[in-house]
Amino acid sequence: MIHALAQELNTVLDNTALGPLLSDLGRRMFFPKGIIAQSAEAKESGRTANATIGMACMDGSPVTLPSIQKHLPFLTGPEAVAYAPTAGNPKLREMWKQKLTEKNPSLAGKNFSLPIVVPGLTAGISYLCDLFISENDVLLAGDPSWDNYALIIKARRNAQFLQFPMFSGKGFNLDAFRAVMNEESKMGKIRVLLNFPQNPSGYSPTKTEAREICSIIYNAAQKGASVMVWCDDAYFGLNYEPEIENESLFAFLADIHERVVAVKIDGPTKEDYIWGFRTGFLTFAGKGLTEEHYTALSKKVMGIIRSSVSCASTPSQSIMIKALENPDLKNEKKALRDMLERRYRKVRSFVDAKEGHPILEPLPFNSGYFMSLRCKTVSAEILRRKLLSSYGIGTIAIDNETLRIAFSSIDEDSIDTIYKAIYKAAEDLANE
Template sequence: MNPLAEQLNQTIKSVAPQIYGMLSDVGKKLFFPKGILSQSAEAKEKAHAINVTIGIAKEAGHTMYFDSVMASINNIRPSQALTYAPSFGLPLLRDKWQKDMFEKNPSLEGKTVSLPVVTCGITHGIATFADVWINPKDVVILPEMMWGNYNMIFSVRKDAIIRHYELFNTDGGFNLTTFEQAVRQEAADHRKITVLLNFPQNPSGYTVSESEADAIVGILKSVADSGTNVIVVCDDAYFGLFYEAQTLKESIFGRLCGAHPRILAVKLDGATKENFVWGLRVGFITYGGTFDGDTTALYDALERKTAGCIRGTISNASHLSQTVLLNSMNSEANAAEKKEKFAILMARANRVKAVSMDAKYADAWDVYPFNSGYFMCIRLKTVDAETLRVHLLDRYGVGLIALGASNVRVAFSCMEEGDVEKLFDTIYQGVKDLENSQ
């Protein structure tokens, strides 16, 4: 094993040996190389005469560029747009994202977390997490309604075992009973379990209430107290889009930090939906937990392993994307812009709820609970979801997503409020078409 990896491992063991035990085999071997990157960093600071360390092209002391490229980039210098970013991410952006995280999550007050490490979007963040923490045959606990890419990342790429539980109970809330059953059963059979919590949830659009969040944390604390190491991954891709009063308005990550020494909390979030920049691909990985004493060395070691994983896969996320995001976050207009877009999405969600639950559709579908995010789902009563999807597309030019035999997902985020009733009337007509053809 590389001496740098050994050094990081010893640092983690000295502060939190249980966290070292949660690392994957790859995670234990990971380190951030000194080599060219560290030598270039030293040269950037001290080589005032001539610096020939970094693999970019320069001209007259400045970053070389094409006019045809920079013509599309306004008010950003080539050195802030075209050069490599650190594998950890831009320092100013990491600091800003962490500062805002504490402001948006009051439960973090008085707690310590790592500096966020920048990823190329949240999907890359999930894959990086899997590399660092998931071994083949590890158990990952997820609801049966889930984003399909989790299967690709955990099951296909990492050969992990996905254990499902039923997401909703009969009262229309989070199914704490099936969640607890899954967690306790897997904890009884494994020394380490991974629980992935995705709120607002894709595909259902559901976020837990304050009391449900507290109950989830209580269950996980109880399991950790019994001796099982628990990694809790918070996929907060749709963070902030909470539309109802009883909905938890912060990430459950804040409650998990400080919950138990055997719980490692991992926050995966990003600018994708929070800042309406889907294609910029800027995400973050942040670590939190319950540790004695100074956590600086521990978090530094985890950040270095994570950045080492990024260095060994994509090298770094886009410098241009990070600069654009940082400039936007620092803009005086940012808060008002976010409030304006939130209001639009909330109005659409409220309209969808009012229309989709109209009694005139009751014979065709039930509506799954939703209160946040981009999506909502309906459960069809009489026709096959894929058959309906194709029929609506071919006959009416309406596109939606079929999930399994009975479920249909509607992304109300990308439709106008004025089209909501037309959409559900068309879906209903499609159901009737298929019923009449049977």
């Protein structure tokens, strides 16, 4: 039995591309007019007293233990310990929306939703799976991919994770992407996840590739399919080569076709180097979607948040507001980005000098935190274990052929030494 509030939201969304894309859970989800909604009303109109929220207050503000407050000297009690609104701090949401257009000029003048705060990008992806993937539905993604995608999609949602080979030669495999999109379009709806810069490969599409990816998505919608594209932009902005498309695909997909819905999954976690803050955003866009549609969709997302973690961290959001207001932030970020690019250049130089190596072949990489080596004649897992036991070097075996190295976490002056050890270990294994 679907709750009346859920049905109200479904009625709003059913005349858009979102309707057929909702999962069974997505259709059941709603934001209740319960404690949170009533507390919000009391916050606005409870002039005499607000006895709605489960916090201890004095003089209208949450109390804070001195042993806690002394470590947060620049935050007030409400900024430090109060519950955040379910969809996030309104000021932070507005600030992030403005930043999206600044970083993606193609969004100027386009209609997209107010970002919703989620407790990290992983949670954002998990919430999208809850709302838009039913049991046995299909999500498309490149191969190789971050292992957490499969855990969320297959284990949590019991759905299918269909991967296409991401690379052809030294670039994005447009033919494989076109083929899988054409095939899935026959089912009438497509859900596809595109992660750039990609984890684990560290690849971002060129400007030419980005245009063709968008064209393939447009053509699938033109054939009658409802298409939802999840843009996992966790490492957005960390591009190290001039031919890379600097804007998110979200900016181009926001109004590309009436049957295309784009979702941007991003946040300061990687962009602003605050991994443990667990603060991310979900932003939606689609041609023909109105504020009424975005409001209904937001209430669905808020229902998922309310029924899982209730809200994201308050101090993290408060600190981010202060950081975004700081005029020094841009230069501070540039200094760290330049540091990462120097590490990339050293890795690039090393592996380029090893071109044609019989055992290890780098997957295309040009951005982000990572690069991966394809193990042609040895097992990536055995190589990982040898590097750890013989050299004390930690790496990740994504699968039996793919070894991921996070150059983001290697000091620049150690890169040559570490990569020499990686190639030496692979050669020793091959000769055993």
